[in-house]
Amino acid sequence: MSTPATSPRPTQLPPPRQDHFAGLTGANAMATRGMAETEARILKAIKHNAMVCIHGHVGLGKTFAVHTILRRRAPETTVRLRYNIGANMNEIRTHLWSRLGLPGEPPQAAGPCDQQIRDALEAEPRILLIDEAQGLGTKPLDYFRTLWGDDARRAAIVLVGSGNTRQKILNNPALHSRILDWYQFSPLTPAEVQATIPAYQKIWATAPPELILYADDIVGHGSFRNWARITLHLHDALEENPKLTLDKDLVRWVLSRIDPTTRHTPQRN
Structure with a gap:
């Protein structure tokens, strides 16, 4: 008699379309250096049931990269x-209880609640993805360190954050000493922009390299979120008026929409 197959656990990761800023249509996931480095850290976390941290300024693609890799490597075991x-x-424990799929309401007493959470983490492999880690205080960060344990190493943990994430962890020596690996996102270099943006969205596929560098200099600044904002504005403008040309003047108009302190006077032929 065969054992019925168990249904795969529904993924907690959002659909890929939600990763792009404002749901940018036609945007592609790019094989950047940051994507490759993120994958290396996540694979190490999975292999060693370890804690890793992905951090850097806002808008550089940290969460996008982490979601993309975890969809590929651990879609059903990621607890987001x-x-x-x-x-x-109380909010930390209640949300974790829910995300782990534990039955009923969590015990009001911290001890019994934490014991059931630890039991659940020890029962099967999990990856705890903790996004926006910069917003967590000292107690929650230390709580996840104790859940991970030492000898137990109950779950791989991926901390993702911007701003002062690294400093917060440095200020918690017990947590800092247990982070196995780090990766800090940085803006795309001009060479990376030229190699990446033409394939990012079809608007840029035939754009001259000098126009792409110009757009990066005045608006993009190597940030995928900035490039998504540029592309959204351009997409709408070209859709509403097909007679427009993708040129420096139109890019400067986009800058005036993103930064209202920028004055834009349309060039006259």
Whole structure:
């Protein structure tokens, strides 16, 4: 008698279309250096049931890269956690309880609640993805360190954050000493922009390299979020008025929409 196959657990990761800023239509996931480095850290976390941290300024593609890699490598075992700034311990435990799929309401007493959470993490492999880690206080960060344990190493943990994420972890020596690997995102270099943006969205496929560098200099600044904003504005403008030409003047118009302190006077032929 064969054993019925168990249904795969529904993924907690959002659909890929939600990763692009404002749902940018036609945007492609690019094989950047940041994507490759992120994958290396996540694979190490999975292999060693370890803690790793992915950090850097906002808008550089950290969360996008992490979601893309985890969809590929661990879609069913990823427990995605994201908390409001300053979340208290009751909120931390309640959300984790729910995300782990534990039955009923969590015990009000911290001890029994934490024991059941630890048991669940020890029962099967999990990856705790903690996004926006910069918003967590000292107690929540230390809580995840204790859940991970030492000898137990109950779950791989991927911390993702911007701003002062690294400094917060440095200020917590017990947590910092247990982070196995780090990766800091940085803006795309001009060479990376030229290699990446033409394939990012069809608007840029035939754009001259000098126009792409110009757009990066005045608006993009090597940030995928900035490039998504540029592309959204250009897409709408060209859709509404097909007679427009993708040129420096139109890019400067986009800058005037993103930065209202920028004056834009259309060039006259």
